[in-house]
Amino acid sequence: MIDQFGTAGCAAEFGAEFAAALEALFTLRRDVRHFRRDALPPGTIERLLAIACLAPSVGFSQPWRFVLVDDPVRRRRVRDNFVACNDAARLGYDDERAALYARLKLAGLDDAPCHIGVFAEPDPATGHGLGRRTMKETIAYSVVMAIHTLWLAARAEGIGLGWVSILDPGAIAAALDVPAGWQFIGYLCIGYPQDAHRTPELEREGWERRIDADAMIFRR
Numbered sequence: 001m002i003d004q005f006g007t008a009g010c011a012a013e014f015g016a017e018f019a020a021a022l023e024a025l026f027t028l029r030r031d032v033r034h035f036r037r038d039a040l041p042p043g044t045i046e047r048l049l050a051i052a053c054l055a056p057s058v059g060f061s062q063p064w065r066f067v068l069v070d071d072p073v074r075r076r077r078v079r080d081n082f083v084a085c086n087d088a089a090r091l092g093y094d095d096e097r098a099a100l101y102a103r104l105k106l107a108g109l110d111d112a113p114c115h116i117g118v119f120a121e122p123d124p125a126t127g128h129g130l131g132r133r134t135m136k137e138t139i140a141y142s143v144v145m146a147i148h149t150l151w152l153a154a155r156a157e158g159i160g161l162g163w164v165s166i167l168d169p170g171a172i173a174a175a176l177d178v179p180a181g182w183q184f185i186g187y188l189c190i191g192y193p194q195d196a197h198r199t200p201e202l203e204r205e206g207w208e209r210r211i212d213a214d215a216m217i218f219r220r
Helices: 015-028 044-052 072-090 095-103 138-156 169-176
Strands: 064-068 114-120 160-164 183-191
Touching: 015 138, 044 064, 044 114, 044 138, 064 138, 072 095, 072 114, 072 169, 114 138, 114 169, 138 160, 138 183, 169 183
Parallel strands: none
Antiparallel strands: 064 114, 114 183, 160 183
16 A cells, blocks of 8 residues: 555655654754743644654553643642642752752743643553553553654644653642543643753753763663
8 A cells, every 4th residue: 555655654765854854853852841821823732642642552552641731720730739749859859959959940830831631541442451461561651652752743843842740640630630540641731942952951950961872772
């Protein structure tokens, strides 16, 4: 079967120009913390989520569940939980690191126009259990793949994504009134970034440096 690229299925070759652009996309993807308040064009987030749903999943289970959070009361409950968890987390660092932590704005909860709670259905009927009998956590891994797919698709259009992880999963599930059993994976802030940087903010601020890839590769 010939697809829209004029070639047969997985045999598609995209060429050097596409490969270079894809590498630039990977390189320039950032965890955005500073957003403009401009609304996204109508239908944008739904289209990007449709792309996210093309991500690979264990056993083709497609366990991701995206909750668009528009209600200001629910957003406030999420923000209040973040503040409490963030304050508690800061106490776990020594004075120097805590001072740096306090300077970092770790969420775009006030400015980002789009908020999404991302959950995993832990035992979906889809997939019939294939590939996860010995590693049930592959369900959560699959949802992370969908988030990463969304992240790249958004960045390709100049839209930023920030992943807020300093939250209590139970409190967020309650705030968003999701079905019992759904596993909280992450809370996403999405919108146009205030600025663009080649270097991650945490690296610019001296929190951590990027480790050379060679140090992460092992042979046996």
